[in-house]
Amino acid sequence: MTVEYEIEIMGQRLNERIKKIFGRSLHIREVDAGSCNACEVEATALSNPIYDIERFGIHIVASPRHADMLLVTGPVTRNMELALLKTYNATPSPKLVAAMGSCACNGGIFGETYATGGGVDRYIPVDVYIPGCPPRPQAVIFGIMVAVDKLSQKKTPYSETPYLNTGIKGTTRLEHEI
Amino acid sequence: MKTEYIDAIKKEFGNSILKESVSDNETYLTIKKETIVKLCDYIYSHLDLPLVLVFATDERKTDGVFKIHYVFSIDKDDAFIILNINIDEKTPVFNSITPKIAAANWYEREIQDMFGLRPAGHPDPRRLVHFEDMPAGVYPLRKDFDIRTKPPRVEGEYVYRRVEGEGVYEIPVGPVHAGVIEPGHFRFSVAGEPIINLEIRHFYTHKGVEKLFENMSMDKAVFLAERVSGDNSVAHAVAFCQAVENIAGIDIPPRAKHIRTILLELERVYNHLGDIAGIATDVAFAMGAAHANKLKEEVLQLNEKVTGSRLLRGMNAIGGVRRDIGDKKEGILLELSDVQHDFRELIEYLMSIPSLVDRIETTGRIYNDTAKGLHVVGPAARASGIDRDMRRDHPYASYRDFNFKVPLHKAGDVLARTVVRADEVCESIGIIEQALWSLPEGDIRIKSSQIPDGFSLGYTEAPRGETLYWVMTENNRIKRCKVRDPSFCNWLAIEYAVLDNIVPDFPIINKSLSLSYSGNDM
Numbered sequence: 001m002t003v004e005y006e007i008e009i010m011g012q013r014l015n016e017r018i019k020k021i022f023g024r025s026l027h028i029r030e031v032d033a034g035s036c037n038a039c040e041v042e043a044t045a046l047s048n049p050i051y052d053i054e055r056f057g058i059h060i061v062a063s064p065r066h067a068d069m070l071l072v073t074g075p076v077t078r079n080m081e082l083a084l085l086k087t088y089n090a091t092p093s094p095k096l097v098a099a100m101g102s103c104a105c106n107g108g109i110f111g112e113t114y115a116t117g118g119g120v121d122r123y124i125p126v127d128v129y130i131p132g133c134p135p136r137p138q139a140v141i142f143g144i145m146v147a148v149d150k151l152s153q154k155k156t157p158y159s160e161t162p163y164l165n166t167g168i169k170g171t172t173r174l175e176h177e178i
Numbered sequence: 179m180k181t182e183y184i185d186a187i188k189k190e191f192g193n194s195i196l197k198e199s200v201s202d203n204e205t206y207l208t209i210k211k212e213t214i215v216k217l218c219d220y221i222y223s224h225l226d227l228p229l230v231l232v233f234a235t236d237e238r239k240t241d242g243v244f245k246i247h248y249v250f251s252i253d254k255d256d257a258f259i260i261l262n263i264n265i266d267e268k269t270p271v272f273n274s275i276t277p278k279i280a281a282a283n284w285y286e287r288e289i290q291d292m293f294g295l296r297p298a299g300h301p302d303p304r305r306l307v308h309f310e311d312m313p314a315g316v317y318p319l320r321k322d323f324d325i326r327t328k329p330p331r332v333e334g335e336y337v338y339r340r341v342e343g344e345g346v347y348e349i350p351v352g353p354v355h356a357g358v359i360e361p362g363h364f365r366f367s368v369a370g371e372p373i374i375n376l377e378i379r380h381f382y383t384h385k386g387v388e389k390l391f392e393n394m395s396m397d398k399a400v401f402l403a404e405r406v407s408g409d410n411s412v413a414h415a416v417a418f419c420q421a422v423e424n425i426a427g428i429d430i431p432p433r434a435k436h437i438r439t440i441l442l443e444l445e446r447v448y449n450h451l452g453d454i455a456g457i458a459t460d461v462a463f464a465m466g467a468a469h470a471n472k473l474k475e476e477v478l479q480l481n482e483k484v485t486g487s488r489l490l491r492g493m494n495a496i497g498g499v500r501r502d503i504g505d506k507k508e509g510i511l512l513e514l515s516d517v518q519h520d521f522r523e524l525i526e527y528l529m530s531i532p533s534l535v536d537r538i539e540t541t542g543r544i545y546n547d548t549a550k551g552l553h554v555v556g557p558a559a560r561a562s563g564i565d566r567d568m569r570r571d572h573p574y575a576s577y578r579d580f581n582f583k584v585p586l587h588k589a590g591d592v593l594a595r596t597v598v599r600a601d602e603v604c605e606s607i608g609i610i611e612q613a614l615w616s617l618p619e620g621d622i623r624i625k626s627s628q629i630p631d632g633f634s635l636g637y638t639e640a641p642r643g644e645t646l647y648w649v650m651t652e653n654n655r656i657k658r659c660k661v662r663d664p665s666f667c668n669w670l671a672i673e674y675a676v677l678d679n680i681v682p683d684f685p686i687i688n689k690s691l692s693l694s695y696s697g698n699d700m
Contacts, residue, residue: 032354034385045475075385079309109390109401
């Protein structure tokens with residue numbers, strides 16, 4: 001099966017779901033929370049003429065204020081913590097978070113150190129984990145599809161608002177208004 | 179390694195040299211602490227050798243001191259001079275060489291943050307790696323610092339350079355950018371459209387890589403090296419492996435050398451294609467960008483077919499490579515000849531679009547003396563008239579066996595950098611073809627279970643420029659691994675490249691320098 005055929009099949013399925021759930025396109029803001037840039041190479045590839053995810057109704061946007069979903073890469077470095085939280089707070093609800101790549105899922109090879117936090121879900125609620133180092137574009141598209149499915153099931157507010165042990169003033173508690 | 183430079187140093191500074199040792203092409207000289215500034219200045223100004231790396235080691239346990247090492251490259255003799263000075267823990271101060279050699283600026287600030295050794299006389303002693311919320315006295319690369327420590331956050335302020343005057347205002351950009359790129363902060367001071375000052379603030383992606391290397395087993399460390407700068411995985415892994423192989427005295431099989439060369443060049447091809455696509459995107463020439471991105475994707479898919487990884491990961495190992503690619507020869511040759519044909523057409527097309535060429539000509543100029551002073555490396559250096567390339571000057575893998583040209587341009591603008599990359603793509607494809615046609619028979623890896631204690635340099639010419647590793651081993655594990663990504667040298671050049679350019683041209687200038695944030699911040 002060629003890559004093009006794989007993508008075509010997956011994209012059509014994704015497109016149907018996005019239409020059903022959003023009634024429009026899905027807007028994604030990518031946040032690099034300290035990745036090595038490999039995930040960015042693959043996230044950029046999603047927009048190249050081979051994958052061209054825009055044709056399935058997925059649009060990568062420049063601001064979190066325009067986004068339905070955050071695609072977060074990297075183990076969340078100490079120096080990116082605040083920027084990630086601010087980006088999350090700037091994203092309107094209901095919102096989805098996809099952790100892309102091994103580092104975002106659990107810290108990966110960088111783990112938890114003086115400089116890194118050991119994964120995105122330590123800081124913000126994550127809806128879908130896309131493993132891989134880096135995940136192939138096909139895997140990212142599949143991950144987005146799983147996340148979109150989750151949104152249709154998300155009818156009740158989060159039972160528990162996470163308390164975030166960041167020590168950053170004013171952002172220690174995040175509000176969810178779903 | 180015999181070279182007249184060492185004799186010259188001995189003649190001038192003979193009584194300052196405390197110890198000398200030579201291993202392979204590296205000459206180590208221990209110098210009296212007081213004379214280091216004079217000696218570095220002599221090597222840099224009189225002998226005209228570039229300072230390629232400055233780093234520290236914590237050897238309090240064995241020698242009772244911290245050591246600072248200064249690496250100079252002798253390109254013409256394929257050799258390195260490594261000076262080192264001893265710093266006592268009780269007086270953690272050393273004389274800064276930055277006033278004499280601008281290229282030492284960030285290295286010395288990095289040592290200050292990571293080791294707590296203060297560069298006396300440094301013109302800009304602000305923090306570099308640590309942010310203002312890091313408490314004083316946290317020095318991660320000291321051996322007594324536990325990597326799992328979670329330092330609290332404290333109040334603090336980072337003071338930016340300020341430009342004042344009528345109509346001058348600041349534009350802060352980042353760390354989260356509009357595009358799908360890595361995080362970093364840029365602060366522009368502008369008067370109208372032209373940029374009169376740019377200050378970059380990085381280390382948002384600092385992951386403590388050098389600390390992570392410590393005590394790691396060799397095999398695992400190869401994987402970490404691949405993840406220092408994601409799109410330069412092969413260059414980093416090969417540089418690391420070569421350093422360890424030097425220590426162990428392993429000469430890897432010729433077939434492995436050829437395969438490494440092929441991987442290194444495949445990496446260069448897809449990176450350069452991506453950069454050319456980025457430049458087309460940033461001048462809003464969507465058609466050119468689409469073409470270049472398509473070619474890049476074709477190479478990524480070829481990478482996957484050949485190695486199982488789109489970014490060529492997991493191929494390198496200490497002693498050679500993990501996987502043979504000999505049976506894929508025809509496929510690679512066929513695919514690359516298509517890519518080359520399409521690429522030539524694309525470049526011809528891009529260069530025939532006046533609106534594109536107009537936009538990139540004279541934009542983001544880095545003058546030759548600026549590039550030399552900051553020790554700019556890679557395609558950016560070769561576009562500013564600096565004729566250096568590790569593949570030719572310090573040949574490694576099997577580059578000695580192949581014919582290739584090192585493209586050189588003098589203009590130093592975005593156009594020159596684009597043309598250098600375009601020329602390099604064609605040269606790289608040429609190297610891959612030569613390597614495939616002359617692929618030697620034999621093993622692809624020498625396994626070695628025990629690496630002796632020692633230290634050595636490893637180096638490659640990554641797509642972004644010279645990549646250096648200095649590895650020290652102890653009990654079959656890594657004691658210290660210093661990584662120097664090419665971007666660590668090139669980032670400061672952007673502060674000069676943007677001057678007098680307009681803000682909308684910043685993304686193009688940034689892309690044309692192709693800078694890695696992760697490789698810089700580590």
